[in-house]
Amino acid sequence: MSSTLIVLNLKTYLEGTGEGAVKVAQACKEVADDSGIEIGVAPQFCDIYRVASQVDLPVYSQSLDPVGAGSFTGHAFAQCVKDSGAIGTLINHSECRLTLANIDASISAAKGVGFRTIVCTNNVATSAAAAALGPDYVAVEPPELIGSGIPVSQADPEVVTGSVEAVKRIDPAVQVLCGAGISKGEDLVAALELGSVGVLLASGIVKAADPGAALEDLVSKI
Numbered sequence: 252m253s254s255t256l257i258v259l260n261l262k263t264y265l266e267g268t269g270e271g272a273v274k275v276a277q278a279c280k281e282v283a284d285d286s287g288i289e290i291g292v293a294p295q296f297c298d299i300y301r302v303a304s305q306v307d308l309p310v311y312s313q314s315l316d317p318v319g320a321g322s323f324t325g326h327a328f329a330q331c332v333k334d335s336g337a338i339g340t341l342i343n344h345s346e347c348r349l350t351l352a353n354i355d356a357s358i359s360a361a362k363g364v365g366f367r368t369i370v371c372t373n374n375v376a377t378s379a380a381a382a383a384l385g386p387d388y389v390a391v392e393p394p395e396l397i398g399s400g401i402p403v404s405q406a407d408p409e410v411v412t413g414s415v416e417a418v419k420r421i422d423p424a425v426q427v428l429c430g431a432g433i434s435k436g437e438d439l440v441a442a443l444e445l446g447s448v449g450v451l452l453a454s455g456i457v458k459a460a461d462p463g464a465a466l467e468d469l470v471s472k473i
């Protein structure tokens with residue numbers, strides 16, 4: 252496997268009892284195996300167990316709450332998310348934002364169960380702030396480009412290069428992903444050329460008529 256990382260966030264695009272998520276995850280696995288590129292998938296909480304038990308692929312939760320076992324109604328408890336089969340989590344996605352204190356606490360909760368942590372940010376300043384909290388990855392995504400079909404690598408390359416520089420300055424061990432509007436092979440190549448190690452993406456693949464073919468295109472140029 253190369254060190255390039257692709258994480259496909261399924262958001263709440265898929266209805267049903269998880270069959271759709273399993274199908275997309277299987278397509279991810281096939282493309283990962285064929286290309287040698289690591290691909291992970293982030294289904295809804297209710298689909299984590301089903302996806303993780305049916306597909307041999309890294310599964311992430313879409314968020315994680317900074318709570319332990321106890322009286323925490325409506326929260327996602329790290330140990331249970333892990334027991335469901337996840338190996339990591341997104342934290343602070345633009346569509347599920349947390350306070351700075353809760354980002355820090357969620358990273359701690361995730362690390363407490365050995366999770367890979369991907370903290371989402373919206374600009375260079377928040378990328379630097381997130382890096383100071385020591386996650387494994389910072390994923391920078393300008394909110395206005397999310398779901399737009401306009402790749403961040405084209406519309407706002409400076410937010411990627413700026414985040415890479417800022418994160419490196421704060422903690423060189425933290426790696427940078429970028430996302431928003433990424434869907435094609437040239438978008439992934441551009442993301443890597445801007446200094447990120449991979450992409451966090453969603454609509455361009457999940458909403459494609461053939462997600463498997465869209466994934467093949469995504470990895471076709473590296």
Ligand SMILES: O=C[C@H](O)COP(=O)(O)O
Pocket residue numbers: 260344392396397398399400430431432433451452453454455
């Ligand atoms: O988590 C994924 C990002 O929000 C990007 O979404 P998008 O690929 O639909 O723009």
